[in-house]
Structure formats: structure tokens, C-alpha cells
Amino acid sequence: MSFLRPRFKGERALIAGIAIDATGSGMYVPFNLIFFSHVTDLPLAQIGLVLTVTSLIALAALPLGGAAVDRFGALKVLIVLYLVRALGFALYPLAHSLPAFAVLALVTAAGTRAAPSTLQARFAELLSGTDRDRMQALSRSLGNAGLGGGTLIASLIIATAGDHGYVIAAWLNAGSFVVAALLATRTPASPHADRNRPSRKGGYRLVAKDPSFLLLALSNLSLAIGYTSLTILLPVFAIKWLHVPQGLIGSAFIVNTALCATLGVPVAALARRRFRTRIGMAQAGAGLFVLAFVGQIVLGTVRPENNALAMTVLLTCVVVATFGELVHSPAASTLAQAAAPAALRGRYLAAYQSSWALANALAPSVFTALVSQDGRLPWLVIAVTAVLGAFMLRLAERRLPADAVYFEPPAAKAEPAEAEAATG
The missing domain is CATH 1.20.1250.20 (MFS general substrate transporter like domains)
Incomplete structure (x- = not known):
């Protein structure tokens, strides 16, 4: 099928990273508050308040992430965001105090906010014309499949491991971000022509x-x-x-x-x-x-x-x-x-x-x-x-x-x- 034929070296690695990222996210997104309640043992009301506040503060990550992409290229920023979120989910089971949970929630929320626009910039770096349209549809399709698959995996883990299943899901999600970052390193570097040209002021x-x-x-x-x-x-x-x-x-x-x-x-x-x-x-x-x-x-x-x-x-x-x-x-x-x-x-x-x-x-x-x-x-x-x-x-x-x-x-x-x- 022509729409699945790679257009550049490393494209399969890029889309595999997208699918793995989505699968990991699918392990906690459908459960959200319940997930963090079991992972951190904090009261549900406190978790909800922290997630709301940190999500709003993390909006500032969007302009910062955009400026970083223009300065360093989308590839480096994408890898950093993958690793930031991996660290956050790896440490969530250790965040039994409210301040520790708030810091981790803010860091991971900032990474989550900045990631979509960085990925869009990465597509624009690597593809042109209708290949960009194809990648948009393919990444969205893989993202939905990954979310569904991750939800199913998490449901099975929780059904067999009980409350410990939420901690396992957190670590698996952290691992998914690490794998996605490693796969991203197998894609072409951000074009130097875009980054090294005299920047437009303003x-x-x-x-x-x-x-x-x-x-x-x-x-x-x-x-x-x-x-x-x-x-x-x-x-x-x-x-x-x-x-x-x-x-x-x-x-x-x-x-x-x-x-x-x-x-x-x-x-x-x-x-x-x-x-x-x-x-x-x-x-x-x-x-x-x-x-x-x-x-x-x-x-x-x-x-x-x-x-x-x-x-x-x-x-x-x-x-x-x-x-x-x-x-x-x-x-x-x-x-x-x-x-x-x-x-x-x-x-x-x-x-x-x-x-x-x-x-x-x-x-x-x-x-x-x-x-x-x-x-x-x-x-x-x-x-x-x-x-x-x-x-x-x-x-x-x-x-x-x-x-x-x-x-x-x-x-x-x-x-x-x-x-x-x-x-x-």
C-alpha cells in the first residue's frame, strides 16, 4: 500500500515511536484520577486540584517549547520531552507527599503540552507536500490504535495485579517514552539549513x-x-x-x-x-x-x-x-x-x-x-x-x-x- 511506503530513512522508527508513546499513554489516560490515586496514595481531591493547577501553569511550556524548536531543532526537543515524561512517570510511585507530586505533575504536564507542536514541527522538517498530509493521518490513526491498545493492556494488568497494576502501568508508560526517545534518535537530524540561517527577529x-x-x-x-x-x-x-x-x-x-x-x-x-x-x-x-x-x-x-x-x-x-x-x-x-x-x-x-x-x-x-x-x-x-x-x-x-x-x-x-x- 503506497500510503504506508516510507518517504525517508527512519520513518518507520518515527511512527513506531508515535504508536509506542500512545500505547503507554493509553495505560493511564482513561483512568486519570483513579490512576494517580493508586500510584501516589494521595487523596483524590488533592490530586484533582494539583492536576488542574499544574495543567494551567504548563500552558507556558508551549511558547518555550516553540522557541526551543527554532533554536535547537525539533528532534532534540522531542527527545528531551520524551525523557522528561519518562522520568515523571518513573518517579510517580515514589511521590507520596503533595509537594513531590505537584512537582512531578508540573514537569510531566509541561512535557505533554509541548510535545504535540514539537512533533508537528518534526513532520514539517522531514516531509513536504502531500507526504505531510499522509503522515498526519497515519500518526493520528496510530495514536488512536495505541491508546486503545494501552487501555486494554492496563485493564488486563489491573485485573490480574490489583492495585499494584497501576504502579506497573506507570513504569511501563515511563518505559514507552524511553523507547520512543531511542527510536527518535534513528531518524534524520533536524535540517541545519533551517536552524543556522539568520533568525528572523521578532x-x-x-x-x-x-x-x-x-x-x-x-x-x-x-x-x-x-x-x-x-x-x-x-x-x-x-x-x-x-x-x-x-x-x-x-x-x-x-x-x-x-x-x-x-x-x-x-x-x-x-x-x-x-x-x-x-x-x-x-x-x-x-x-x-x-x-x-x-x-x-x-x-x-x-x-x-x-x-x-x-x-x-x-x-x-x-x-x-x-x-x-x-x-x-x-x-x-x-x-x-x-x-x-x-x-x-x-x-x-x-x-x-x-x-x-x-x-x-x-x-x-x-x-x-x-x-x-x-x-x-x-x-x-x-x-x-x-x-x-x-x-x-x-x-x-x-x-x-x-x-x-x-x-x-x-x-x-x-x-x-x-x-x-x-x-x-
């Missing part, structure tokens, strides 16, 4: 003065809030508004994870053939989000008493939203990579990643406030923000370079025809 001020990139980031913020609906809004909506039994809600996460893991690459490849531009592909994904969210509004209006019918409609909406994710995500992420100037790529992608961080920070309070008024209201809000996000993409299209907007820039297509005419 740093983040230049990002703030770039209207086209700011539109991309604002568009992503508008749509990223919708991405969080599966984990934050949907369970509350289904249980509190539709009165669906709690035990059935897990099926929505299983469907989403399975579809992302198995169909991410082929759906993205099909969409690239269907659309001429990344803007068009991203807008199509936004349109699917709107359709899914309107479907939830209709479901919340009818509120069928039959649980089987309610779950059928709800899962159908989840499937539609998942396809929206599979179409929008790779196109939007590659747009950001291609629009970022090479000399400031780290800073640009860190700024873009902040839209995800802000959406994740805002979503819990926004959704809980709205759903307490009316279960349909949050779906209406994120449907509107998805429409706004698609509109901002259209506005950005006029300002972005052709090689960012088009999968194959018109100039590249015209060159062979011009050469043939000249020889004729």
Missing part, C-alpha cells in the same frame, strides 16, 4: 502580526471545542438529558477509537483525491461536525424513551462526527505546518497548538454551564462555532501561500504543460 510578535495564521488558529479553536464534545459533553448529555444507562456510554468511545484507528489513513487519502485544496477538505470536515451536532440537537428535542433508539441515533451522530474529525484534522494540521515560516516554525506551531489547549481548558466549564440550562444548548453552540471555523478558513485561504492551500499548487501543474508547449 519571535512571537511576528506570529501575532500574521493575520492569515491567526485566522487558522482561531478557526481551529472554534472547531477544537467540538472535538472535546465526545469526552466531556456527550456522557453528561446522554445520562442527564437522555437518561441513557451509564453502562452504554462507553460504546461511543469504542466506536470513535476504532474508526479513527482503522479508517484514518484511507479516509484522508480519499478526501485528498476528492478536494483540490486543504481548505476545502478542512471545511468538509467542519460540515460533518455541524451535521452531527444538529443531529444531537434533534435527538435532544425528541428524547425517545426507547434506549435502543436513543443509542442508535446517538452513535450515528458520533460516527458522522468521527468522519468529520478524520477529514478535518489532517488537512488543518498540514495547513498550519505549511503556512509557518521555516525559521519560526516552532513558534508558529506552538501558537497553533495553544488553540487546542485553550479549547480543552474552556470546554468543561462551558459545557457544564450550558447543559445545566438545556441539554441541547451546548450542541447548538458548537454547531455555530464549527460554522464560524469553516468561514474563517475561507477568509484565510486568500492570504495563504499556494503550496499551503493546494495539495498540488496550480503552478506545479502548469510547468509540465508550459515545457511541452515550448518544445512543440
Whole structure:
């Protein structure tokens, strides 16, 4: 299969690291508070407070990480972030005091915040054109498969080892980061041409003065809030508004994870053939989000008493939203990579990643406030923000370079025809 054929030496090592990283994360992400409660023996309320505070403080790691990428290259920064998180999870079982846990939580949260934009910069260093789109889809697919596999492994360990299974999972996660770091060393060094050229002065001020990139980031913020609906809004909506039994809600996460893991690459490849531009592909994904969210509004209006019918409609909406994710995500992420100037790529992608961080920070309070008024209201809000996000993409299209907007820039297509005419 052509979409799995490596484009550079070390690509298999890079994607294996992504999969292993995701598998390790899958061992604790679904359990989160319970995981840290068993690993550290601290009270649940203290753990929740520390994780919230450190997560907010760790937002500062995004601009710092972006500047480090521009200074040292994405490879070195990525390896350091892997090792920082490995150290954090290796030491968590020893953090029985609140200060020790807070320090480790802050360090690992900072590494986790900075990692996605660093990985995006790494893709941009190693790939160009539609190969970036392919890698976006492949990494997302592997990430979802890894999360699902890690959750299954952790569940089996906890089932057989009891409470000690959480400590084992912590150390296995630490080991996964070490392996990912070792695999990263088998990939090409960051291009010296990007790092050693005279740096453009201004740093983040230049990002703030770039209207086209700011539109991309604002568009992503508008749509990223919708991405969080599966984990934050949907369970509350289904249980509190539709009165669906709690035990059935897990099926929505299983469907989403399975579809992302198995169909991410082929759906993205099909969409690239269907659309001429990344803007068009991203807008199509936004349109699917709107359709899914309107479907939830209709479901919340009818509120069928039959649980089987309610779950059928709800899962159908989840499937539609998942396809929206599979179409929008790779196109939007590659747009950001291609629009970022090479000399400031780290800073640009860190700024873009902040839209995800802000959406994740805002979503819990926004959704809980709205759903307490009316279960349909949050779906209406994120449907509107998805429409706004698609509109901002259209506005950005006029300002972005052709090689960012088009999968194959018109100039590249015209060159062979011009050469043939000249020889004729």
C-alpha cells in the first residue's frame, strides 16, 4: 500500500515511536484520577486540584517549547520531552507527599503540552507536500490504535495485579517514552539549513502580526471545542438529558477509537483525491461536525424513551462526527505546518497548538454551564462555532501561500504543460 511506503530513512522508527508513546499513554489516560490515586496514595481531591493547577501553569511550556524548536531543532526537543515524561512517570510511585507530586505533575504536564507542536514541527522538517498530509493521518490513526491498545493492556494488568497494576502501568508508560526517545534518535537530524540561517527577529510578535495564521488558529479553536464534545459533553448529555444507562456510554468511545484507528489513513487519502485544496477538505470536515451536532440537537428535542433508539441515533451522530474529525484534522494540521515560516516554525506551531489547549481548558466549564440550562444548548453552540471555523478558513485561504492551500499548487501543474508547449 503506497500510503504506508516510507518517504525517508527512519520513518518507520518515527511512527513506531508515535504508536509506542500512545500505547503507554493509553495505560493511564482513561483512568486519570483513579490512576494517580493508586500510584501516589494521595487523596483524590488533592490530586484533582494539583492536576488542574499544574495543567494551567504548563500552558507556558508551549511558547518555550516553540522557541526551543527554532533554536535547537525539533528532534532534540522531542527527545528531551520524551525523557522528561519518562522520568515523571518513573518517579510517580515514589511521590507520596503533595509537594513531590505537584512537582512531578508540573514537569510531566509541561512535557505533554509541548510535545504535540514539537512533533508537528518534526513532520514539517522531514516531509513536504502531500507526504505531510499522509503522515498526519497515519500518526493520528496510530495514536488512536495505541491508546486503545494501552487501555486494554492496563485493564488486563489491573485485573490480574490489583492495585499494584497501576504502579506497573506507570513504569511501563515511563518505559514507552524511553523507547520512543531511542527510536527518535534513528531518524534524520533536524535540517541545519533551517536552524543556522539568520533568525528572523521578532519571535512571537511576528506570529501575532500574521493575520492569515491567526485566522487558522482561531478557526481551529472554534472547531477544537467540538472535538472535546465526545469526552466531556456527550456522557453528561446522554445520562442527564437522555437518561441513557451509564453502562452504554462507553460504546461511543469504542466506536470513535476504532474508526479513527482503522479508517484514518484511507479516509484522508480519499478526501485528498476528492478536494483540490486543504481548505476545502478542512471545511468538509467542519460540515460533518455541524451535521452531527444538529443531529444531537434533534435527538435532544425528541428524547425517545426507547434506549435502543436513543443509542442508535446517538452513535450515528458520533460516527458522522468521527468522519468529520478524520477529514478535518489532517488537512488543518498540514495547513498550519505549511503556512509557518521555516525559521519560526516552532513558534508558529506552538501558537497553533495553544488553540487546542485553550479549547480543552474552556470546554468543561462551558459545557457544564450550558447543559445545566438545556441539554441541547451546548450542541447548538458548537454547531455555530464549527460554522464560524469553516468561514474563517475561507477568509484565510486568500492570504495563504499556494503550496499551503493546494495539495498540488496550480503552478506545479502548469510547468509540465508550459515545457511541452515550448518544445512543440
